[in-house]
Amino acid sequence: MNKTGILIKKIFDPHFEAPLEVWETFASFLKQSSYKKNEIIKGVNKTEKHLSIIIEGSAAIFLWKENSTVCLDLCYENEFFGDYMSFLTQKPTELFTQAIEPTEILSISYLDLNELYKRSQIGMHISRVAAESLFIDKQTQQIELLMLTAEERYLKLLERQPEIVQRTSQKHIASYLGITPESFSRIRKKITL
Amino acid sequence: MNKTGILIKKIFDPHFEAPLEVWETFASFLKQSSYKKNEIIKGVNKTEKHLSIIIEGSAAIFLWKENSTVCLDLCYENEFFGDYMSFLTQKPTELFTQAIEPTEILSISYLDLNELYKRSQIGMHISRVAAESLFIDKQTQQIELLMLTAEERYLKLLERQPEIVQRTSQKHIASYLGITPESFSRIRKKITL
DNA sequence: CGCCGAGTTGAACTGAATCAAGAAACGTGG
């Protein structure tokens, strides 16, 4: 009986079904890593070697630009995580990833994933599901950036993940919403009145 | 000798290689359709039945909201096209798609694609590549929305696809850049001075 | 105890939206 296999099956079940044995094969490629709060997982101008799933804690994907950073994504338990653009192209990017709480992840390396493609459909299937799910998230973010004000974006986030505000610092949330910490502070004040 | 097969091979070659026979199998699932300028391809609150590739012309993906629309994507020759979010979930969305020039597309239906998944790795592989490429485009758009001013976004677009300005109406480009036609007009004036 | 990063608040500024009006381009029918 394989604990990681069961965990993985649980995570992927909403996406597609496969027998537990298949998940156990996949799980045998996964390696678990721990990161301390604020630890950099993948640095700027490095190449992402892993596609990961967060099993405990949270992590963020940032873009560095002239003494400031923007947060492209905040990832929590059971979500895909990593600089996926760099992973796909296997080229360095200006993105970096960082644990924002003490964090445990399971990851598969680029090479192992390619090995898995050769051995069974499951590798390709997992990659497809990951890419599709990441696409949907990105398009949702794009729509919200284009159509909503900062305040509306915050209200949507509150609706979707109310616990975020408890766990994640306001400067990260502000950056994720595409605004400054000052503006975010004012919006929160206005809303809680 | 299969003309569509050769065309498809040419489009996918940058992504991954497969023998021509494989592409011809895939091509046998594709259906070609023509749309007139401004013709709606998939309406609001409909479900996207096809994943397409544009072979001639151009088309756009819009989101309708209270008497205004934003353009989420402009697609040209040899690019993937469709309301991909709706295609993946097979649920209706508030997006609609429209030909913005007289347009020819090749498309595979959701059912046929699933059929193809059963028959060979190629279907899954194509889906993976499509999703990955669409993800990268979306993330690039997100980064540009978060980090650049409207003017900088326009300059980047000009660099990437200088011919767009000749082919596509300014109101569509403005919307795609996330600004009003008025602002876009002012930016163009400023730049061409 | 003192420091430092996170968060708050205020004032001035700015990029882009909105509203309104006019000019140019476009296509459709007579």
Place this chain on the structure above:
DNA sequence: CCACGTTTCTTGATTCAGTTCAACTCGGCG
């Protein structure tokens, strides 16, 4: 092929959401 109405594009004036800069508070930690 021209005349008309419609849509697209431009330009100006005003407004507004969100930024920037600066000062101050608070809470945690060495």
